[in-house]
Amino acid sequence: MKKSQGSTWKKWDLHFHTPASFDYKNKSITNEEIIQTLQKNEIAAVAITDHHTMDVARIRELQQLGKAVDITIFPGIELRSDKGGSDSIHFIGIFPEDCNLDHVWTKLSITPADIAAKGGDEGFFCLFEPICAVIHQLGGLVSIHAGKKSNSVESITSALSHKMAQKRDMVDHIDIYEIGQTSDIEMYEQKVFPHLSKRLPLILCSDNHDIRNYSIKAPLWIKADNTFEGLKQIIHETDRVFVGETPEILRRVKNNPTKYIKTIKVSRISDAKTKEKWFENISIDINSELVTIIGNKGHGKSALLDIVALLGNVKGTDKYSFLTNARFKRNNKASNFKAEIIWHDGNGQERPLDYTPDNSSIERVKYIPQQFLEKLCNEQEAEFLSELKKVIFSHIPDELRQNTVTIDELLSNKSEILLGDIETIKLKLNHVNTTIVSLEKKTSGEHIQSLRNLLTNKKQELLAVEALMPEEVLDPALSNDTSATAAISAKITEIIDRISDINHKIFQQQQSRKRNNTILGNLQKMLQEVDSFVTLYENHKTNFAKLLQGTSMSFEQLIHITTNKEPIKAEILKLKQNNTGIEASLDVHGEPSLLAQLNLLQAEKNRLEQLLDAPSKAYQQYLTDYLAWRSRIDKIQGHATQDGTITYYEEQVRYIEEELRIEIDAKRAERLEVAKEIFNIKLKLTEIYSELYQPVTLFMDKYRDILKNYPISLNVSLKQKDLEAEFFSFVTHSAKGSFCGRETGQEQLKSILRNCDFSTFVGCQSFLDAAVSNLEFDTRPDLNNAPREIHSQIRIAKETAFYNFLFELDYLEPTYALMLADKDISQLSPGEKGALLLIFYLTLDKADTPLLIDQPEENLDNQSVYEILVPFIKKAKLNRQIIIVTHNPNIAVVCDSEQVISTSIDKFDGNKVEIISGAIENSVINGRIVKVLEGTMPAFAMRSNKYSSIVNT
Known part of the structure; x- marks a missing residue:
């Protein structure tokens, strides 16, 4: 079988007349002229749809002529129905290219006599439902005029409910809407399909009646083999139809030819030393969208993917499963074979299969081998998160990356100034805390009692000194002595x-x-x-x-x-x-x-x-002694700022009793304001996180419907980290207080934390207030909030450091939590992690180089593959070339793979690798899919019958 590139975009025309139509412009037109014009306009498939007739001989000749230039001719017929308003509705039957023309035409039972009996070609009509049933019984498809096309189904008014019901009933008998202009597409997508039970493909055709004036309003592109089986695919995959100048993928390939693989070749070298055949002159043209590689276990699927990865310069021996020293490179076997890659720009690269890409080479493909995914999802969470970060970082536009190469580096860059501001504020906080520690020590009972003892001692000293007052001596001068x-x-x-x-x-x-x-x-x-x-x-x-x-x-x-x-x-x-x-x-x-x-x-x-x-002399001595005594009295009494005096101690006691608590509260309030400054800066840091992780948020919004059974959420917030351990590095369990005792103390702190929400400063303040309050008062049961001295519960000389730790909020870190349903990443199973990572690779990864994935369905059940992977693979293939090795029919078939490559190894013929490729609609490929992925048709049929009986029961 030819190694086909699979389903590719080609121009089709499914409404085309020949001179057999009664209203054709020029009856002298030849079949050769028709084929030449179609070829000139790059039409790959055309349906001959003459009015009320099938010119069997002409169709056969056109098919022979078309086959020579790879143009497929479908037999067809355009009919006037009994439906409609003032204008009857036209519909078309299209039949397989290999149908029995005579049989089809006979079964349609339209004779010249019938036409004449109903007034000729202008008056002839068919009963809509019965003739549609015949067309389907003959293996055909039915298209109907729609939108602004003449004789459209829209000629039936939608204003009357019974007419609207009639239009809905007609949908059950048709397969395709043929519209009249491109603007009809938006109207049907927004207004018609939401009210129907199904979505039909929309086509725009030439309706040509004169090949010499062949023109179309917009090309009709269909992504399929130009066969009737290919055409049938659009019934189930309506996005295989495009009406317009050029499908997006063709533009992408044209504008990015270095990002799309065109051909892969693998062969033996001319002087091969091994007798094993393995790869003999294999050449595969690769589809630009989704390529799935299938095959039985051990039959070369991963080998082929490894070869593509090697040609794409994928580094790291751990990425390969076939091209390893333990397998194909063993005993220099790989050196006997070579492979070549050709990109769509025409450039290529040939490599021996024992080649190892060096670290300086640029990886031109992204390779996710099975063991790599399993390792990420089964081992360290840090590696998994690191890979997620790489994907998210790839989504950040280059102009916003600030010359950084990782998201952590970019976060550091954008946070640098804010972190500097926090360090500056910490200096202010340290000053306030130093003052508070000094003030709080003055509240201790020991300190107050010490002051009172010193005051008592000074008063006793004063009494003792007062008792020593010198005995008065009269001044002799008072005796009038001259x-x-x-x-x-x-x-x-x-x-x-x-x-x-x-x-x-x-x-x-x-x-x-x-x-x-x-x-x-x-x-x-x-x-x-x-x-x-x-x-x-x-x-x-x-x-x-x-x-x-x-x-x-x-x-x-x-x-x-x-x-x-x-x-x-x-x-x-x-x-x-x-x-x-x-x-x-x-x-x-x-x-x-x-x-x-x-x-x-x-x-x-x-x-x-x-x-x-x-x-x-006695009097002078008295004066001297008195002054000395008075000086001692004054020194003992002192003043308010003179340490070691009665007045000082009295002032200190008064200050402690009347003013100290007010001053402490004022300083604590000031400290909270400083902590609030730090907290607000940390909130700004979370805003930076939110900004950089915005691709995840946008992704969740964009794919909310697809993710309804797999809800992913991202929460960026301030989370406390390592607080408990750090807290008890300062607070001792041995002192009386709320945190006395290791287990009791730790549970008390946990209890405080459980009631605090660090996402707001109100919640943060409640923790800070509670922490200080639990140190000031003993909250243990039966202790009635007994007052405790804070400094006695803090390790010696650590009071200021403790307060700095508490109020600097270093334990609050901006973090992002990626959640699946209600589970954090750390709680996910390997399968769930794998699915999450694959979703991100498929949708968030901004790289547009080919993506190679080996068996992404591993560790996932079929339902998860169908509900999660399939929708995202279909989305991703619109933006990059994807090559997937799979055992799962959901990926190959439900993803509507554009190309299926089936591999097998003939172990009795020198391990010769045999490869066939093509579209899903190709009968050979279809057979391989059923055999390899479904376990043969009888097995598939048996399962289907059992499922049907269960459902019917």
Whole structure:
């Protein structure tokens, strides 16, 4: 049998007249002229449809002439029916090219006498239903005029219900609608077929009555062998019909000739060392749409697919099942054979079968061998997801890929700035958390009790010191003594006042120095911040320069900053100079310094005291002791900001009792706002995920009807990951609290998480609030929410780190969940995974190179193959060439494979591979399909009969 390319698009004309028609324009036209004109117009098949007659002799001659130039002539007849309104409806009977013409014409029982009896050709009509039944009994098909064609079925009004019913009844007797113009197609698709019980093929024909003026409104293309069996295929596969200039697949092949395989050749080399025949001068023209390879187990199906993969430069020895070292390459057997691929652009490549494509070669086909699919679906989920990502990434337009090669890399690219923003916000969060930890430690009972103990001790110390008040000594000067002693005492008193004044100045200078140093620290930090900002700015400038390549814009046009550190430096200099002056005033060795003055005054006071008499000395000693005592009292009492004093401790206790909780709540609220900033950025990251995974969403929307029994959904959201383990790396199970005890603590956290929805910040906040609340209060049964100290439940020195972990939300990651029904990918069976991956390959993969698949039905039941794979294979073959090895009739037949290649190996003739190919409608191929895929016709018939009896029962 000829190795046919299978069902290909050819021009047909199924309504064509000869001079046998009573109204033909030129009766002198010859049959040769008819065939020549049809050949010139590239018509592959034509139906002779003369009015009310079949010119048997003419049809036979036309068939003989047509056969020589591969034009098929179908016998036919155009009839006027008893149906219609003002114009009777015309219909046509078309019969097989090999029918018994005499028998058909006799059975139609239309004689010249019948025609004359009904008023001649202009008045003759047939009863519609009976003659349609005869046509079908004779193995023919019936087409009816429809749409805007003359004598159309549309001449019956649709305004009356009984007329509409009549039109619907006629549908049961016809096979094809012959329309009058291309606009009828849309009308029938949108308005007629939805109301009918079936969809009929729509054809547009020449209705030619003068071959010398042969013209058509639009070519009629039919994808089939130009045989009557091919024509019958359009009854079940209406998409085999195209009315228009050129079918899409022919345009695709013409515009992309390097993407479609034209021919595959396999042969022995001239000096072959092996006696085994295997591949002897095999040459197969490959169909541009769906090719299925069938054959019994071990009869060369996968071998042929491996050879095509090799010629397409498929890399990776694990991809091959036949061309392996363990099989055909063993003992250098493969080196005795060669194969050649020829693409539709005329270019080709010849390879020995022991060839191994190198890593630099470009894969011109996509190969999905059976073991590759099984490995992906049975082993690590990561590999399966990785392959899915590759398919999804292929759907992202090149101009949106930003020079990346994987979807993860593109996600990283698009997320980079947002992730940088999060890191910046984390610095702010760390500062707030540090403050909160410091504040929370002040709420501890231990801390408060310590303050109270210190206050009590200070008060006791005050009482003790108060008891030590020096006994008063009267000033001798009050006795009106005018002696020299009185003058000395007055001088000493004056010096004491000056000493007190200098001590006050020293205190002020020390306070000034303290304030200056604080400001200096802040200014130094500001300088560092400015430098960090400039560095960040320069980094952004570099990044922006890359992003702005190819535009007329510059970074400075978008963002321009100026920095001026001089005011800060001037202020620092001023403060340092001020401190220098303060240091000089406090230098004990400096002549004009305060300390030097103090020492001089103290020395002068001591000298004068030596000149006093006993009463005066006693009084001066009293004054000194009193001042020292008073100083001790003041130091113990202190002030609110002076640590270690009564007033300080009292202020701390008051602050804790009255203000600390308010301040903590304010800081916690501030922290939540910072966490919300991070959360909102993470939501923006999910938007990036949604954008990049949009092909999946569009795919689901586009194929929702097909997927109704196999619902695929995609959920992009923030999901918590590794939170529990990280949480308990900070929170200890050994301290009293809600999380005390390993099992109890872990279950408590799980319980909190079960009630939180991280898809919104409200849900996220509920978790954060609950986590903190469960640390502050013991929620265990019978403990009545007893207050607990947070820091005591956190591992030592980890408090700030814990809060950073909790509120930085690093455990929330943008993730996509691909679901099948209600099951996540991880829960799918290998068969379900395989089906999902194949669906994506068939529909989402933007590659338009040939797709080779070895036995995609493995691990899938017949129902799943029929409901899932079949619709998507039919969709995919519109966009790329597909070659599939299969054992499943659903794929070969229900997918309406354009070409079936049947392989077999004659193990008694040197393992000679025998190949036949052709269309499904070809009788030989049809027989092979039944034998190989259905298990012979008797087996098929037996199953069919059993199914019928079950259904009837």
